[in-house]
Amino acid sequence: MALITKIKAYREKAGYKQNELAELVGARRETIVHLENGRYNPSLKLAMDIAKVFGVTVEELFEFTDEPEK
Amino acid sequence: MALITKIKAYREKAGYKQNELAELVGARRETIVHLENGRYNPSLKLAMDIAKVFGVTVEELFEFTDEPEK
DNA sequence: AAATAATGTGAAATATTTATAACTTTATGG
DNA sequence: CCATAAAGTTATAAATATTTCACATTATTT
Numbered sequence: 001m002a003l004i005t006k007i008k009a010y011r012e013k014a015g016y017k018q019n020e021l022a023e024l025v026g027a028r029r030e031t032i033v034h035l036e037n038g039r040y041n042p043s044l045k046l047a048m049d050i051a052k053v054f055g056v057t058v059e060e061l062f063e064f065t066d067e068p069e070k
Numbered sequence: 071m072a073l074i075t076k077i078k079a080y081r082e083k084a085g086y087k088q089n090e091l092a093e094l095v096g097a098r099r100e101t102i103v104h105l106e107n108g109r110y111n112p113s114l115k116l117a118m119d120i121a122k123v124f125g126v127t128v129e130e131l132f133e134f135t136d137e138p139e140k
Numbered sequence: 141a142a143a144t145a146a147t148g149t150g151a152a153a154t155a156t157t158t159a160t161a162a163c164t165t166t167a168t169g170g
Numbered sequence: 171c172c173a174t175a176a177a178g179t180t181a182t183a184a185a186t187a188t189t190t191c192a193c194a195t196t197a198t199t200t
Contacts, residue, residue, distance in 0.1 A: 017175090017176065017177090030158085030178085031157085033177065033178060033179085034179095037178080039157095041156080041157080042113070042114050042157075042158090043112070043157070043186085044117040045111045046158090047114040048132070057128070057129055058118070087146065087147090088146075089147095098190075099147085100148085100189075100191095101188060101189075104148095104149095104187090110186070110188090112188090113188090116188090
């Protein structure tokens with residue numbers, strides 16, 4: 001399961017730094033880094049909080065593909 | 071943060087037992103029980119897999135309220 | 141009413157996410 | 171170029187989700 005996300009694109013479009021987005025959703029900057037780079041499968045709450053910041057659905061922001069992680 | 075979910079309503083409408091839904095999404099029956107009863111904040115992957123079974127969005131299926139859990 | 145199926149509970153073990161912190165690398169502005 | 175900001179990495183610890191298992195309760199069928 002590989003995670004594809006558009007967080008970085010939306011974040012830059014909105015003009016936020018990673019640390020600003022982190023603060024908006026009550027997470028650490030490193031967590032945002034890891035998510036933008038598809039490191040892991042976040043909690044539903046965090047995913048929804050981020051989607052809400054950008055006014056998009058979770059489905060628009062995240063997609064799982066079936067490839068087993070190498 | 072309290073989690074409200076419509077999993078049970080959709081599951082019954084679709085005619086699945088808890089163990090059948092669990093198998094469809096590769097989880098344990100007890101996990102479904104706990105989710106239906108709002109015990110915890112699932113992973114995004116699990117939430118999306120369940121939503122896909124019912125053909126609805128994650129937002130339609132799950133909602134977080136701000137009340138701190140008692 | 142008895143038997144069985146379905147749902148619920150809770151504890152212990154395991155897996156995974158998230159936080160924390162310290163450091164590196166890359167971009168950006170003076 | 172130099173200074174600083176922003177982004178990325180890695181390791182460890184802490185928190186939380188999920189599995190596993192064993193049993194309890196509630197519903198359903200005969």
